Amino acid sequence: MNSYITQSEQETINLGAEFAKTKLKAGDVVALFGDLGSGKTRFVQGICKGFGITEHVASPSFTIVNEYNTGSLIIYHFDFYRVKSIDEIVDIGFDDYINADGICVIEWAERVTGLLGSRFEVHFSLGDAENIREIKIVQLNT
Numbered sequence: 001m002n003s004y005i006t007q008s009e010q011e012t013i014n015l016g017a018e019f020a021k022t023k024l025k026a027g028d029v030v031a032l033f034g035d036l037g038s039g040k041t042r043f044v045q046g047i048c049k050g051f052g053i054t055e056h057v058a059s060p061s062f063t064i065v066n067e068y069n070t071g072s073l074i075i076y077h078f079d080f081y082r083v084k085s086i087d088e089i090v091d092i093g094f095d096d097y098i099n100a101d102g103i104c105v106i107e108w109a110e111r112v113t114g115l116l117g118s119r120f121e122v123h124f125s126l127g128d129a130e131n132i133r134e135i136k137i138v139q140l141n142t
C-alpha cells in the first residue's frame with residue numbers, strides 16, 4: 001500500500017495524473033472510497049489529465065457514467081452516490097464495462113464492491129487542516 005498526504009487540490013490532481021501514467025493500463029478498474037468532498041473527483045481529473053484528456057472532467061450527475069476517449073482507450077467515470085439499489089447498476093450493464101478494455105474509475109465504490117474483481121482501491125480521508133487529504137492506494141488481485 002502507498003500512502004500520501006496532499007495539501008491542495010492541485011496536489012491531488014497531480015497525484016492522480018502520476019498514478020495514471022505509472023500504473024494504469026487498459027482493462028484496469030479503480031475504486032474510489034471516501035466522504036463527500038474528500039477529493040475523489042479531483043483525483044479522477046488527474047487520472048484523465050495523465051492520459052492527456054483536455055476536456056473538463058466532472059462527476060456524471062444525470063447520467064451514471066461519463067466517457068473520455070484518450071485515443072487509445074476509453075476512461076469510464078462512474079459515480080454511484082445517488083444510486084438507490086444495486087439493480088440500477090446491474091441494469092446499465094456495469095459488468096460489461098468492467099470486463100471491457102477501457103479503464104473504469106468509480107466514485108462511491110462501496111456500493112459495488114461485491115461486483116468488482118481485481119482493482120486498485122484509493123481511499124481518501126480528510127486531514128486535520130482544511131486542505132489536507134490522506135490518500136491510500138492499494139492494488140487488490142482477486
Ligand SMILES: Nc1ncnc2c1ncn2[C@@H]1O[C@H](COP(=O)(O)OP(=O)(O)OP(=O)(O)O)[C@@H](O)[C@H]1O
Pocket residue numbers: 006007008009010011012034035036037038039040041042043059081107130131132133
Ligand atoms: N488536498 C486536497 N485534495 C483534493 N481536494 C481538496 C484538497 N484540499 C481542498 N480540497 C477541496 O475539496 C474538494 C474536493 O472535491 P471533490 O469533488 O474532489 O470531492 P469528492 O470526494 O469527489 O466529493 P463527492 O463525494 O461529493 O463527489 C474541492 O472543493 C477541493 O477544492
Ligand SMILES: [Mg+2]
Pocket residue numbers: 040041042059079107
Ligand atoms: Mg466526486
